[in-house]
């Protein structure tokens with residue numbers, strides 16, 4: 161296996177092995193174990209943006225993190241732009257990196273237009289990424305799958321459009337623009 165350092169935005173990872181987000185699995189104790197075995201970064205379970213916006217107490221528990229597990233990726237999901245902006249602001253202090261879930265196929269997620277359902281509405285997907293990038297100062301990544309189904313394969317088109325998402329707040333110079341493209345941080 162080829163181990164190398166990895167930089168996502170300004171965050172330097174010791175290696176390129178990142179614990180994938182897994183609902184019901186990647187809770188705090190599991191993340192600490194993976195970190196102790198050398199993970200370059202660990203990721204929370206997916207967290208509902210709407211639940212965060214409405215202050216759901218159980219959802220807040222998913223955001224319990226410890227400094228020993230850093231750098232930590234916090235994954236949020238949702239298709240409501242306002243909720244995604246509010247949620248990303250709420251997790252900004254905890255997260256070293258904020259990941260947007262655009263890949264979950266679970267019926268209870270896609271029935272609300274969230275997760276992989278966004279792959280059927282790439283304009284909305286790109287808008288969500290743009291708004292989140294403009295809301296927070298932390299690096300933002302997007303986790304996608306190839307497409308909704310074999311008739312809707314969008315990863316190439318969507319990947320290119322996500323690479324072009326840039327932070328409005330950092331558009332002073334072309335050098336800064338380069339630094340702040342989502343491209344660097346798509347995983």
Ligand SMILES: Cc1cc2nc3c(=O)[nH]c(=O)nc-3n(C[C@H](O)[C@H](O)[C@H](O)COP(=O)(O)O)c2cc1C
Pocket residue numbers: 180181182183184185205206235261263264303
């Ligand atoms: C139990 C379980 C829960 C998962 N939960 C999430 C999740 O919350 N967010 C997400 O983006 N992917 C989730 N995934 C997908 C994984 O992150 C990963 O992309 C998938 O398992 C494919 O990786 P693999 O080929 O190494 O198994 C989950 C997968 C499993 C098995």
